[in-house]
Amino acid sequence: MDFDASMLFVQFISGLSRAMILFLMASGMTIIFGVMRVINFAHGAFYMIGAYMAFTLSSVLTGPLGFWGALLIAPTIVCAIGGLVEVVLLRRIYEKEHLLQILLTYALIFVINDGIKLSWGGEMKIVTLPEVLTGYVTFSGHPFPIYYFFIITVGVLVAVLLWLLLSKTRFGKLLRASAEHKDMVGLLGYNVGGLFTLVFIMATWLAGLSGAVIAPTVRLSLGMGMDVIIECFIVVIVGGLGNIWGALLAALIAGQIYAFGILILPNFAMAFLFILAALIIIFRPYGLLGRATQA
Amino acid sequence: MSFQKKIKSLVLFAGLILALAVTITPGNASGEKPIKLGLIDAYTGAATAFTKPALNGWKMAVDEFNAKGGLNGRKIEILTRDSKFKADESTGHARELILKEGVDFLGGTTSSSVALAVSEFARKKKKIFMVSISRSHRITGEKGHKYIFRGCPSADIEGLAGGYYASTMPFKKWYIIGEDYEYGHSIADNFWKGLTKYKPGVKKVGEAWPKLRETDYTSYLTAMMAKKPEAIYAAFGASGLIPFFKQAGLFGLVDKVPVFAFGLGDSVLSKVLKESMPLGAYAATNYLYFYPETPANKAFVQKCKEKYNDPYPSGIGIFGGYSCGKFLTEAILKAQSTKTEKVIKALEGLTINTPIGPITMRACDHQAQTPAFWGKTTKVPEYPLATMKDIFMTPPEKVVPSCAEINAARKAAKAR
Numbered sequence: 001m002d003f004d005a006s007m008l009f010v011q012f013i014s015g016l017s018r019a020m021i022l023f024l025m026a027s028g029m030t031i032i033f034g035v036m037r038v039i040n041f042a043h044g045a046f047y048m049i050g051a052y053m054a055f056t057l058s059s060v061l062t063g064p065l066g067f068w069g070a071l072l073i074a075p076t077i078v079c080a081i082g083g084l085v086e087v088v089l090l091r092r093i094y095e096k097e098h099l100l101q102i103l104l105t106y107a108l109i110f111v112i113n114d115g116i117k118l119s120w121g122g123e124m125k126i127v128t129l130p131e132v133l134t135g136y137v138t139f140s141g142h143p144f145p146i147y148y149f150f151i152i153t154v155g156v157l158v159a160v161l162l163w164l165l166l167s168k169t170r171f172g173k174l175l176r177a178s179a180e181h182k183d184m185v186g187l188l189g190y191n192v193g194g195l196f197t198l199v200f201i202m203a204t205w206l207a208g209l210s211g212a213v214i215a216p217t218v219r220l221s222l223g224m225g226m227d228v229i230i231e232c233f234i235v236v237i238v239g240g241l242g243n244i245w246g247a248l249l250a251a252l253i254a255g256q257i258y259a260f261g262i263l264i265l266p267n268f269a270m271a272f273l274f275i276l277a278a279l280i281i282i283f284r285p286y287g288l289l290g291r292a293t294q295a
Numbered sequence: 296m297s298f299q300k301k302i303k304s305l306v307l308f309a310g311l312i313l314a315l316a317v318t319i320t321p322g323n324a325s326g327e328k329p330i331k332l333g334l335i336d337a338y339t340g341a342a343t344a345f346t347k348p349a350l351n352g353w354k355m356a357v358d359e360f361n362a363k364g365g366l367n368g369r370k371i372e373i374l375t376r377d378s379k380f381k382a383d384e385s386t387g388h389a390r391e392l393i394l395k396e397g398v399d400f401l402g403g404t405t406s407s408s409v410a411l412a413v414s415e416f417a418r419k420k421k422k423i424f425m426v427s428i429s430r431s432h433r434i435t436g437e438k439g440h441k442y443i444f445r446g447c448p449s450a451d452i453e454g455l456a457g458g459y460y461a462s463t464m465p466f467k468k469w470y471i472i473g474e475d476y477e478y479g480h481s482i483a484d485n486f487w488k489g490l491t492k493y494k495p496g497v498k499k500v501g502e503a504w505p506k507l508r509e510t511d512y513t514s515y516l517t518a519m520m521a522k523k524p525e526a527i528y529a530a531f532g533a534s535g536l537i538p539f540f541k542q543a544g545l546f547g548l549v550d551k552v553p554v555f556a557f558g559l560g561d562s563v564l565s566k567v568l569k570e571s572m573p574l575g576a577y578a579a580t581n582y583l584y585f586y587p588e589t590p591a592n593k594a595f596v597q598k599c600k601e602k603y604n605d606p607y608p609s610g611i612g613i614f615g616g617y618s619c620g621k622f623l624t625e626a627i628l629k630a631q632s633t634k635t636e637k638v639i640k641a642l643e644g645l646t647i648n649t650p651i652g653p654i655t656m657r658a659c660d661h662q663a664q665t666p667a668f669w670g671k672t673t674k675v676p677e678y679p680l681a682t683m684k685d686i687f688m689t690p691p692e693k694v695v696p697s698c699a700e701i702n703a704a705r706k707a708a709k710a711r
Contacts (some may be wrong), residue, residue: 007521014513021511122343124537124567129545136546142520145545148513217545218510219537219567221341227508259514266503266518 006139011259017148019255020155024210025228026235026247027162028203034179034242035199038090038101042108043232044225046204049112050078050211051220052120055127058215067130067216075208082204086197094196113222122222127215147217154213158206159248166244175199179242234277240290249288329372330365330633332357332623333392335385335413336403336428338377341534344563345612346405349427350375351603352616353402360624366633371624374398380405382412389416399633400425402619407431407477414443423635423642427619428611431477432485435662436701437708442635444642444656446619447611448581448665450481453557455694456667457482457528457579458489460687461555466526468500470519472539473530475504482557483530489694500524507535512542520546529556533611536564541571549573560670562607565680572672572681579669582610582651585678586668586686595650607680614650618663621647622656659698664691 029043057070085108093101133150136143166172178185178195186192218224235254239246254273261269280287334353336346353373361370374396376388385404392398401417402425404410410429417424418440425444426434432451435443471487473479483502490497501522503515519527527548531539536559548554558564559578584596584607599613600606608614622642627633630641643658655664670683 007517010517011514011521014517017513018511117339122339122341124341124344124534126537126541126567126569126571128570134545142517143546143551144517145513145542147545214510217538217542219341219534219541221534223340224510227510259517262503262514263518263521266501266515269503269514270506 004140006142010139010142010144011263012256013144013148013152015255015257015259016252017151017255018258019251019253020152021210021214021228022232022235022254023155023248023251024158024206024213025232026239026251027158027244028206029232030236030239030242030244030247031175031199031206032203033236034244035175036090036094036196038094039098039105040203041102041105041229042085042112042225043203043207044227044229045109045112046078046082046207046225047211047214047228048116048220048222048225049081050074050208051127051215051218051224052116052125052211053077053208054212054215055120055125055220058127064130067127067133070127071209071212074212075205078208078211079201079205082207083197083201085204086200090200091193091196109225112225117222125220126218127220129216133216151213154209158209162244171198231273234273238277238280238287240287243287243289246287246289327368327370330369330400330627331372331374331396331398332400332402333374333376333389333396333398334403335376335378335388335392335401335409337380337405337409338375339379342380342405344567345428345533345609346403348563348603348605348609348612349403349405349616351599351605352613352618353427353620354616355598355602355613356617356620356624360620360627366627366631369633375403378404378406378409380409382406382409385409386412386416389413389420393420393422398422399635400623400638402623403427404429407434407481410434411438414438414440417442421635423623423638425619425623427616429478431481433477433481435660436696437704439660439662439701439705441639444622444661444663446622446656446663447615448667449662450478451485452662452665452691452695453579453581453667454482454485455489455696456689457486457555457557457669458491459493459689459694460577460579460667460669461486461490461526461528462493462497463687464526464553466553467496468498468523468525469528470500470522470524470526471502471528471530472515472519473502473504473528474507474509474532474535476507476532478532479504479507479530479535483528486528486530486555486557510538512539516543516546516548520548520552524552526553526555529554529559531556531558533558533561533563537567540564540568540573540576544571544573549576553577557667558611559672560668560683561609561611562680563609563611565672565682566607566609568681574672574674574681576672577669578672578683579667580610581665581667582608582614583668583683583686584608585682587651589650591648591652592650607678618647618649618654618665621649622663657695657698660701662695664695666690 032040053074054070058066061069133147136145235250239250257272261272338346357371378385400423405428407429410426427447430450432449435445471483473483555577557579561580565572599608626638626641630637642656646653646655667689670686672681673684674681
């Protein structure tokens with residue numbers, strides 16, 4: 001096969017767009033672990049709610065508002081549900097053992113699945129793209145859809161905003177401090193419970209956003225959250241549990257491994273990622289950017 | 296006893312009473328024992344787009360049978376169980392249906408691995424199992440036995456018909472992309488077998504097997520187009536075709552390279568994909584509501600519209616279910632019995648009249664001999680959904696593997 005530069009570039013972009021979706025998902029999951037020490041298996045379920053909300057909103061809102069309105073409102077609804085879940089359920093299990101936490105977040109998947117079945121039914125649904133984002137650009141003969149550039153833009157924007165939030169705001173400082181030493185933050189007079197609620201709202205907002213962003217490229221179906229959660233979890237582990245920039249780095253690596261794996265050995269594309277995860281677990285169990293002392 | 300404990304025991308007690316009430320309710324009070332048909336399929340989740348219409352198809356055939364008085368007054372009663380796409384859960388349901396409900400026949404299944412599991416159970420229990428959606432060629436091929444029948448097409452008939460159709464085209468360099476599971480490999484292998492048989496000299500420039508339920512095909516699509524194939528065969532299950540063609544649409548794939556896909560011609564796909572339905576793709580299915588334009592087909596479409604509010608009936612769904620129901624009910628009438636052995640005898644070689652003409656259940660492998668309809672997807676003013684033009688019907692006798700081939704495959708499988 002002839003490897004020309006533009007083809008490699010297109011493959012790179014495709015890996016980048018996959019990485020950005022993974023990052024949107026994994027960043028939320030890893031923040032929740034970093035601050036709250038809970039592995040939220042239901043993260044994929046929130047992503048699913050985001051996608052279904054985008055479906056309904058983009059068909060209810062008409063005109064130019066449709067898709068864009070959905071993109072803004074869907075994550076907001078998801079994070080409202082997320083906040084409710086934190087206050088009513090998760091709050092009760094922070095001090096309990098990990099097994100119970102896993103049980104609860106895992107059970108949430110079923111509850112949310114059935115909730116979606118009740119509200120939307122089991123049929124497959126698709127979301128239509130707005131006119132401006134359809135079509136593709138061509139790099140010397142190799143087409144690439146405009147929509148994936150949009151996904152990449154969203155990913156970069158979220159990364160920048162997260163960086164500003166974490167390093168430039170008081171909230172970010174508190175957040176990092178709680179990740180280091182929760183009790184000390186509490187002793188200093190800060191409301192740790194409220195902080196946890198905010199963190200969970202933020203993380204579910206990210207999950208909702210990734211669901212809404214991915215919706216126009218997939219079919220919506222029950223259990224779609226489960227399809228992404230494993231890869232997302234691998235990214236979180238490889239990056240280092242609780243480390244946002246680790247998640248970003250791991251997502252970028254995972255995306256490129258996937259894209260170029262397919263180009264070279266299409267039958268083993270998925271295997272490369274699992275091999276990477278296995279190597280990381282063996283040689284660097286705290287992840288790429290995680291610290292050995294943590295947790 | 297605390298208040299909470301009281302409530303708990305009350306709830307437990309109420310549950311017990313309810314459970315008892317359910318188990319002792321008599322099934323049929325009219326005296327004549329009904330014939331029981333147990334259907335196991337994925338009645339919840341994404342597959343409902345196919346399983347619900349298939350159930351309607353079964354019901355339509357059963358209603359016709361019951362309306363004519365059944366078997367000397369004995370009518371068929373349908374019991375459904377949700378397989379949730381899980382093989383172990385499905386055999387559990389099969390056991391319950393046979394041992395507790397005492398069903399006379401089993402039917403259903405969308406997933407091929409579920410079909411194989413239930414088939415094995417039916418063989419042990421000596422009950423007829425009629426497959427209505429699952430396509431893997433192994434079900435009636437190497438894993439076939441006396442008690443399994445399939446009233447819908449198998450992947451080898453559909454794959455080989457695709458290869459035959461593609462052989463009439465000038466394309467030489469092919470790329471195959473498929474979902475990495477039983478059906479994907481089954482239809483792709485048979486397509487390639489058919490194509491190379493009827494058009495020696497074709498070349499595979501590449502293939503890729505994304506995992507089942509993959510959500511992002513972008514990297515596959517870019518890598519595939521970089522290989523510059525003259526034509527592409529997409530070996531996806533019907534629900535996998537949806538995200539694949541949505542994303543392929545973003546690349547304008549169909550406008551650049553001819554894409555062939557079985558199942559894409561089914562009305563379920565154009566119903567779900569709507570404006571994202573690719574036009575100009577080579578698509579196929581086992582039944583079309585707009586072709587052939589015979590009175591029988593028009594009457595069937597009318598009935599689907601009136602009874603099930605389904606004006607564009609699908610081949611995978613309602614037609615498949617209807618064919619299965621028709622095979623079973625006609626065989627019961629022919630045998631004048633519901634005894635397994637007698638109905639098997641009646642089913643073997645039985646020809647039923649369907650909206651698209653006669654279909655025969657081959658005696659040697661218990662596989663319905665179904666035609667395949669290929670064509671190019673298009674939009675016509677008469678229908679709101681995308682349809683097909685230049686329809687090419689492949690009769691089953693043109694492509695189907697011979698009885699000798701099936702027997703050889705079964706022997707080889709046993710020797711393994």
